[in-house]
Amino acid sequence: MERAITGFSRDGLADWFATLECGHRQHVRHKPPFFNRLWVESEEGRAAFLGQPLNCVRCDRLELPDGFVVYKHTPEFSEQTLPAGLRRDHAIKQGSWGLLHVLEGSLTLHIHGAEHQ
Template structure:
């Protein structure tokens, strides 16, 4: 998944880290001949890369950014009360992540762009990646809610 660079910071050993719009952080090193990124060596070069895209494998692995915290939750839905919009492809906005908690029963979770079609249970929650279309489908009686996460501290 391609994500935009929104800023840069240095880690504890002063290597440059790109902050991505999904909330993940990714080291960006100039390490020829393996990686050729001379722009990382100057402030002007880094500034020129704001808005550029990097592949975010952590999004593709459904990894919630470590520094993200829950800030609100949906109501509890059942097989009868789940909104029609959740049964169709939809996404969260910007850098908002989600965790689908199944309290009882089973819920089908589909993310077509990654060919993901899994069954969520109380033991196996689902992670919602920002700006990625997904849908849910009750598999019989079910109770679930969605907890939303954002960067409350950086």
């Protein structure tokens, strides 16, 4: 899934990684011939890539970003008590993630922009 680059940092080995709008981090190494990203070696090059899309494989796998913390819990719902708003198109605030626990039965979830269903 394509996500915009919002920043850059170095890891403990001094390799560059990009922070993506989803909260995931992804290495953006310049290691020819496998990774040809000379742009990551200069401040100007990195600045030019801010806002550019990068494929986020962790979003493709529906993984929560490291370090995210719970800010809200909802009550448990049954088929009878599930709010009507959750039965239709529902969105959470930008930069948030939702974690669903199905305790009994099944759930069909359609994620806009994702290949998963």
